[in-house]
Amino acid sequence: MGGAGYIGSHTVYELIDAGRDVVVADNLQTGFRAAVHPKARFYQLDIRDRAALDVLFQAEKIDGVIHFTASSQEGESMSDPLKYYDNNLYGTMVLLQAMVAHGVDTKSGLLSTWILELL
Numbered sequence: 001m002g003g004a005g006y007i008g009s010h011t012v013y014e015l016i017d018a019g020r021d022v023v024v025a026d027n028l029q030t031g032f033r034a035a036v037h038p039k040a041r042f043y044q045l046d047i048r049d050r051a052a053l054d055v056l057f058q059a060e061k062i063d064g065v066i067h068f069t070a071s072s073q074e075g076e077s078m079s080d081p082l083k084y085y086d087n088n089l090y091g092t093m094v095l096l097q098a099m100v101a102h103g104v105d106t107k108s109g110l111l112s113t114w115i116l117e118l119l
């Protein structure tokens with residue numbers, strides 16, 4: 001998730017270079033379609049859109065999720081915190097609910113950069 005962004009797109013290149021099969025989902029709010037590795041299958045979706053996540057999880061065999069999706073501008077997070085709660089907290093909740101519904105392990109199968117930052 002967020003594989004068209006700065007950190008995510010580099011990670012996708014590393015994963016594909018390591019021989020992994022990668023699916024990228026991103027709403028392109030700050031990411032770029034051109035940054036997505038050409039071998040990655042791309043879904044333009046918002047992680048708060050449960051129906052769109054259901055389509056992805058039904059179409060693809062997902063073993064694990066790396067969650068780079070976030071709003072991440074420090075200044076904006078102070079001036080507009082609700083935007084950040086909505087995208088980062090609510091978005092992660094919808095993603096976790098979809099993973100549970102589709103049998104993707106949320107304990108070992110989810111790695112999130114912004115959750116790690118909170119720890």
Ligand SMILES: NC(=O)c1ccc[n+]([C@@H]2O[C@H](COP(=O)([O-])OP(=O)(O)OC[C@H]3O[C@@H](n4cnc5c(N)ncnc54)[C@H](O)[C@@H]3O)[C@@H](O)[C@H]2O)c1
Nearest residue numbers: 002004005006007027028029030031046047069070113114
């Ligand atoms: N850039 C850094 O130096 C750095 C360092 C440490 C941690 N991080 C963390 O890594 C994460 C990614 O950071 P980044 O710098 O790559 O940011 P970025 O903005 O380049 O990437 C975020 C990606 O998520 C996508 N996105 C955002 N909200 C979405 C949504 N609701 N649905 C679908 N896609 C959505 C954006 O379009 C973008 O492609 C953030 O949590 C950030 O805090 C970044």
